[in-house]
Amino acid sequence: GGxxxxxxxxxxxxxxxxxxHSESFTFPRHVSASPSLAAEWVSKYSTFSPANTVxxxxxxxxxxxxxSNPFNALSIRGYPNTSFNVKSALIGALxxxxxxxxxxRGIYTLPLFFDQFYATAFGQVTGFPYADSGGPxxxxxxxxxxxxxxxxxxxxxxxxxxxxxxxxxxxSGGTNDLFFQILAPSFQF
Numbered sequence: 450g451g452x453x454x455x456x457x458x459x460x461x462x463x464x465x466x467x468x469x470h471s472e473s474f475t476f477p478r479h480v481s482a483s484p485s486l487a488a489e490w491v492s493k494y495s496t497f498s499p500a501n502t503v504x505x506x507x508x509x510x511x512x513x514x515x516x517s518n519p520f521n522a523l524s525i526r527g528y529p530n531t532s533f534n535v536k537s538a539l540i541g542a543l544x545x546x547x548x549x550x551x552x553x554r555g556i557y558t559l560p561l562f563f564d565q566f567y568a569t570a571f572g573q574v575t576g577f578p579y580a581d582s583g584g585p586x587x588x589x590x591x592x593x594x595x596x597x598x599x600x601x602x603x604x605x606x607x608x609x610x611x612x613x614x615x616x617x618x619x620x621s622g623g624t625n626d627l628f629f630q631i632l633a634p635s636f637q638f
Contacts, residue, residue, distance in 0.1 A: 456500035463500050464492040483544045487523050490537040502538045504575065506531035507614070507626060525575050527590030527616030529626045538577040545570045549595075562600045569594045569612070589617040592626075608632040 451468035471485035489502040499521065506528035523540055525531070548567045570593040577586055594612030601607060610630050616623025 456495065456497060458495055458497040458500060461495070463495050465500060465502070466490050479548045481546045483546075485540075485542045485544070487540040488538070489523060494534075494536050498534055501534040502536060502577070504533040504535065504538055504577065506616075506622065507628070509628070525588060525590070525616075526571065526573050527592060527614040527624070527626060528588065528622045529614075529624065531616075531622030533577065535577045538575060540573065540575045542571060542573040564598045564600060566595070566597045569596060569610075571614075586621065587618075588621055588623065590623065591615055591617075606634055608634065 450470075451466070453467075454465045456463045456465065467487075467489045469485070469487045471483055473481055473483045475481045491500060491502055495501055503522040504525050505522040506525050508530060522532075523538060525533075525540070526542075546567055546569050548565060550566055551564070571591065573588075573590045575588040575590075592612060592614035594610055596608050596610045598606065598608045608631070610632060612628060612630070614626045614628075616626070
């Protein structure tokens with residue numbers, strides 16, 4: 450999907466265009482691969498930060514919404530607490546999910562029904578023209594993790610995850626980012 454938005458900063462109009470697309474392919478034994486692409490362009494760099502293309506690394510938070518809006522910021526993995534305000538950016542990624550095993554489900558596990566234990570891996574490339582260097586900047590990152598999915602009282606899905614994301618360009622804020630998270634995909638905040 451995509452869209453266009455206009456920003457009026459005291460009579461100075463700038464335009465932002467966003468395009469995102471992802472696919473999901475399932476292979477034998479329930480292995481899945483999800484390539485994705487995100488592109489964003491603004492007509493001119495603005496002093497009003499949200500009117501620019503904003504690239505954000507993960508910010509440690511206790512509670513956050515899982516719903517992301519590409520008009521607000523595009524996500525770069527492996528670059529925690531890092532933010533870039535640029536005129537345009539292109540992000541390509543490949544995420545892979547490999548089931549390790551299905552966990553026993555039954556009356557003896559009430560109120561928790563464990564569903565899946567699986568490994569994840571990703572590779573991501575982010576390209577953008579960076580004003581300070583005058584040329585394009587490219588950020589590479591890769592990582593993986595382990596996740597377990599469970600249902601609480603048949604209705605509430607929770608995913609417990611331990612992930613490690615590594616950004617290869619240290620001078621741009623890339624580092625090893627190991628974190629734990631609990632995802633609640635059935636809740637919208």
